[in-house]
Amino acid sequence: MKVARYARTPAPLKIPVSPAPRTKRGVWFRMFREVAFFQSLFKSNRWIWVFAVLFHFGMLLVLLRHLRYFTQPVWWWVDLIQPIGVYASFAMLAGLGGLLLRRIVVPRIRYISSPSDYLMLALFLGIVISGMGMKFLMPVDILAVKQFFLGLMRFQINELPAQPGVLIHLGLVAILMIIFPISKLLHAPGVFFAPSRTQVDNAREFRHLSAWASQLPPLPEGIPEPEEGK
Known part of the structure; x- marks a missing residue:
């Protein structure tokens, strides 16, 4: 619902952050750099960029590693990244620790x-620490966990191991999923709807016109018409 609302919200102003691309292909390339490398964060603060990269890319590898619980047979590349995903959890933990320390230490x-903000970080830290605890301190029956989730995908309720690590880990994940749609974590899909990043810098060539303004009087002679669909 939030993403649909983002998509329907008009952007009445041409407000791309300079230097902005002059073509749609340039916008795609800019968004790729922003999503894949956090370009704007890198330019603004290198320390925060390091912590953000550790957390986000560590989380990506950990999530991909967890696909083994939802696939049978396990895809070959998921099997290949299993050891990497274990080390990625340490990177994720380091990134979260740095981001939390930043909120506590930096006055502004x-x-x-x-x-x-603290709740989001605490939830992620709890999820990471409980997951690492199951890996290194309190081993669980991962075959039973996989059987539970494979059954859940087919609307079959199988027995879930009632071990503290499993219950804490999955409980925190469930809480995170519940509050995700009403939290700042929606910056993940929201970045793809930010007009300051997704607009083409062509205000000199075309007049930007939102759909709701299409009933306005016609433009005076000499002013180019807006792009189709804008």
Whole structure:
């Protein structure tokens, strides 16, 4: 629902952040650099960029590693990244620790931080620590866990190991999934709808016109018509 609302929200102004691309292909390339390499964050603060990269790419590898619980047979590349995913959890933990320390130590960041910001970090830390605990300290029956999730995907309820690590880990994940749609974590899909990043810098060539403004009087002579669909 949030993503659909983002897609329907008009962008009445031409506000790409300079230097902005002049073509749609350039916008795609810019978004790729932003999503894959956090380009704007790299330019603004290198330390935060390091922690963000450790957390996000560590989380990506950990999530891909977890695909083994939802596939049978396990895809070859998922099997290949299993050892890498274990080390990625340490990177994820280091990134989260750095981001949390930043909110506590840096005065201006601490001033604008709300309780929900700390809650998000605490949830992620709890998920990572409980997951690493099951890997290194409290081994669980992963075959039973996989059987539970494979059955759940087919609307069959199988027995889930009632071990503390499993219950804590999955409980925290469930809480995170519940609050995700009403939290700042929606920046993940929201970045693809940010007009400051997704707009073409062609205000000199075309007049930007939102759909809701299409009933306005016609333009005076000499002013080019807006692009189709804008």
